[in-house]
Amino acid sequence: MEWMSWTLPTALFFSGIAIILIGMTAWQIVSPSIERRGFIPLETTRGDRLFIGLLSSAFIHLAFVALTNADLAVATALCVIWMVILMRWG
Amino acid sequence: MQTKVENNKAWFLVMPVFLIVAFSAIIPLMTVVNYSVQDIFDPYTRYFVGTEWFKQVMLDSRLHEALLRQFIYSFTILAIEVPLGICVALMMPTKGRGASLALILVAIPLLIPWNVVGTIWQIFGRADIGLFGAFMAEIGVDYNYASNTTDAWLTVILMDVWHWTPLVALLCYSGLRAIPEVYYQAARIDQASRWAVFRHIQLPKLTNVLIIGVLLRFMDSFMIYTEPFVLTGGGPGSSTTFLSQSLVQQAIGQFDIGPAAAFSLVYFLIILLVCWVFYTTIMNMQKDK
């Protein structure tokens, strides 16, 4: 495993993703999601919205890193709010 | 469309695929993420640098140029290959021995290893030993793909058109074969012009295969590496250095692991976005039917 060069932040990041995926699977089994239409012009399930949220968050972070010198925590906070909006009304 | 049965045991059938692809996809992806936040000299001497590489890569003008070049290249070949592919498909015979023969002949370039495709054009385009290069010299064009940027671009695009138009043509050809003969008979009775037949009968049937053709061509041209590498080596200068090549140069050539990994991730995210847009479009179109 040494060659993979793990660091604490990346390990936490991947654990976070894994926990989200397991949580979403469990949620899906307990109460199956039904496709619906929110402010995104597509019929989406919870999983679709999660994917859209994660991908757009990645791009938000990239733009933040490229364009500003501010602390990345600001971008992360913005993304969390964005994810919540997306999951609830997307 | 048949309704599918709900059954989570189906996961056992998918498991082998998941494991085998995950081995080659997820572990390397995780490693790339790890590399991208560190300055690595060797596995034991490495420092956490946060998002420094990302900032460097996002502001790197070489990356911007390679990305711009990549888009120009991908859209140019799409603009040539799609119409040309449709034309070829329309000309291919639909029945008999001729159909088989045409199919095999048109498919040949697809089966040639990519470095050999590069080699073929490397030879073909040289003025001293290649037919194309000699022909250009004969008609008085000063053509040299190794030293002139325009010529290098022309050759790389010509090579891609030669190599990949058959894929578009074969996709369209099979789309055309799915049109029932009755449609054409109706058109004949209506005295429909050739153009009208194409516009109202053939083109609608082709939409589906064309979207997939465009997706495949866009994605594959977006990761093109071997052919231009063999043909021009990315030159002259860096005029034909596309994304993959610039990445390999950085990772293997200069051994800048950290920045190369950050570059990889940005590249990967772009691919993922484009892939998702196309996939959603295709799936929605199939749903509408």
Next chain:
Amino acid sequence: MTQATTTQHNRSKSILTEQAPVVSIADRKAKNATLRGRIGLIVYVVLLLLPIYWLVNMSFKTNTEILSGLSFFPQDFTFANYAKIFGDPTWYMGYVNSIFYVSMNMVISLVVALPAAYAFSRYKFVGDKHMFFWLLSNRMAPPAVFLLPFFQLYSSVGLFDTHIAVALAHCLFNVPLAVWILEGFMSGVPREIDETAYIDGYTFPRFFVKIFIPLIRSGIGVTAFFCFMFSWVELLLARTLTSVEAKPIAAIMTRTVSASGMDWGLLAAAGVLTILPGMLVIYFVRNHVAKGFALGRV
């Protein structure tokens, strides 16, 4: 709408009254169009084959002849370039290596993709759509992105420079492709067949092997063809994961560059030999390939 119908009606009426001459004109037009199409196709195919013809032409020439000027046929016809390849194990083993890992990849891809494609075509399960998308995104991912970790991953598990390493690495794009093509073929098989078989007391594995696989034989042929094709033409990963023992022919070809200049004749001969297996394979599946493309799942 009504107007359109009336015009159409009038038109068909006019055709009925003077049918004979109209049809013959249309026929002649159609014949001309077909003829023009044939000529266009022939021109296209000739242009397509020209670079390949040039390669073949060169492979039968000596280097002196190649460099001394252009000729459409070898003046000094020679098999020396081919003899050199077949006489030197470091050369011909390249072909053996390539064919070996390509076949391994084909078998692995098919074996794992068959049950998975069945699952995708018949069942709904948690995360099925996302799984499918994830698989496809791997077909689209550029190998260059994974190059460095690939090298280290396969070194760390002790598979570097083996055929299986290349075969497994090529699974990254071939397995998703195989699942995608096979799913298309399987969806075309009516579900009633499965149900009847289960009622008749077939267990799943027996049904799958005895009944289902023979039904989608042409689909498997087409899938194998595409797996072969994409594994055969790939170089970047194959070159990165091998050094001596499993080195593919494509990597060996770079040896023609030496201090004394390029050995063009040898390079051309090696290139011609890489085209042959592909042509052989497409000849065998020629009648099914169109169907594989028809699903639009390449």
